[in-house]
Amino acid sequence: MSSPRKSKGRPHGRLRATTYLVVGGAAAVAAYLTPEAPEPARPVVAALAESPRAVEAPLAPVWRSRVDTLGRGETLVAVLERAGVSRSEAARALQQTDVLDPRQLRAGMTVTTSGMSTDSMPAEIVVQPEVDRVVRLKYLAGAWKAIEERLAWRTDTVAARGVIASSLYETMHQAIGRNLPAPKRSELVWKLADLFEYRIDMSRDLQKGDSVGLLIERRVAPDGSPRDAKILAAALTVGGKPVEAIRFRGKGTLGDFYDQEGKSLRAAFLRAPLEFRRISSVFGMRRHPILGILKAHRGTDYAASSGTPVRAIGEGTVIKAGWSGGYGNVLEIRHRNGFVSRYGHLRGFAKGVRPGKSVGIGQTVAFVGTTGLSTAPHLHFEVLVGGQQRDPRVALRDKSGWPIERREKGAFTALRQRLLAQIDARSTGAPHLASAND
Template structure:
């Protein structure tokens, strides 16, 4: 019996140990080549942000799997990186979006220079007789032939390629449509109702009222309205000077956040040669609307100061002027307003037409009787407005004719005369009678409406001036 202690048999065969060593080496190598899953997820996310080709995404996703958010709850980045990685996978597998196929039954054309309804029908493949059928089927269909450059017409065709409906937006607020029926075409008009809000404008005259108003954001029609409202006190043909300024609060029409038009002037203020005139719009309990001063006196007078807007005075009232054609001294019993041929002429006041026709050297002439005491004469007209004839009635501001050169005239202008009890007076110096002020029983109601409007102009102007000083 030997005294040597027997050796314990090895726990693992040598071949197993060698295999384990080899696996450990391979794992170490793998860790060097393939980093941890968390780092790989971030790297993949970064590469997705910088490199977008689809084939590169496929190569990287096959090299190492992206980490899911649910498997990385212990990591502070797991939810973010996992979500981004999932998004990347979704983007990778999502098929490319295909453009939507156009509806073959729908056609849309934009009116270009020289286009007619026939050329537009031809562009969408409709025969020439389709235009005739459309216009003959409904009296209002002819509105589609009144085309504007840039207007869009939309056609809907039936299964046989024939016109089923046609519609177009003719303004920001109006759309017209023709729809085919058993009896032809049915016409529809859709009027959108805008939101009405108030707006403010301020301007200082530098060269002309129209240029200053345009800089202030007022349209031409709004500028004309302002001149009409204040035209009883300010002669916009000769009184405007550089440095004059104006404030206006007016209605603004809005659709889908865009301004589509303007409404009434609610209040206006004009400082002319240092004197300020204010107008406030007011509708009384009977529904009659007019403009008044801030304290309730009527702005409307029996006569407006000038019958032509923005005209130039070419000759004034004079007892001894040399006539440019007759070449001799002859009293000039009126005022001449020079303006382009065709400029509208307005009646200075309400009245009845005594004459609308030819009168010697005056050429085409209108004479209006305003009650028993006053008469006005308008000479050298190119022609008369529709409905103007001897014996008819006219309203103040109504268009009665247009500037021309008929009679003894050297150029297009209006010769305007003003008579009081048969005596010629200078219309530029004549004090005209006033209309009635606000009724006593409506004064409180008027002030409740007018005072906030005047305060609005004061506040807006102060804010604007303060902003300009910064």
């Protein structure tokens, strides 16, 4: 495709063509691609080419591409100028096509300009403003036209498996590895903990030697980079007992997670009054310095920084919100089944939390502090049954969810077997795990 513009009599055709050949030192990425292809390759990688200086004197006209990169704080017009497009022509190209929002152009974006070697200016400008969007500006019959192309995302599944050595966090980061970028790995670990928050107090119940298997569905960008993931299934062994989470969408529902028996993982009570991600001992499972002393009384202590939100473990009514001796600021909630949950050493209470008020499950009701008999910020948590302190692990055990509908049981069982088989196959056969750890 040759441009008719040469005949338009641009005075500095020759000069432009020269510039076109020599630029590129500063940008470092600028390079010429080989002229075989009539259409330039996608502007993803800047290929290295022979030094333009090797090119001598008159050549037969060839189609040529040049790849450059938009610098930080730089305008597209500036990049196009480097490619031999005059400022006014670049502005005209952008105006006539009107598909590139300057605010969406990010630094590092590649800009490919192509044209016949004999022409003073490129006849095509290709940019990729988003990972899945390519815009081609073509000079056709005296005007610039835009052709937009959408690149396809894909999804795939990845299995990971690990045995807890130091913490859930560490284990899963290693098992998932490069299958996800680091921030998304963290997010996934928190999601995993959230999944089981009605069943397992991840900060207490999970111990060395417990195992975690995970099957995730990833969204992969057109350039091959994984972007995020959702959990399809998780299979844990906690203290020798299996606990599963299978994502299943029954007819007419939004979908939810169910255990191996087809019971919803949601239940009447959360297993911990702090979000897993907010517990400061989560990372190394280190013991709280005063845990030993406080173990004398019946309760569970969670090390967390002062001000960390405390959540109601279940729906109920506030029966106490005030000072009480060694507990310092203490909150008590009576739940429907008669259980009372108690939260001590609080810095303060959430707005509107006072005796007689109703609270919902997971609602922020107070904030971690170090009031009363306490030497460092932590939450003291108790569950009382018939007025007696009971081990929350025992008291709250198996207050678990609604079963899946009978008519969906078959579909659920089939799905469960398929997902678990994928975890087993992939994580022992190891092609995926190997790539996760390389």
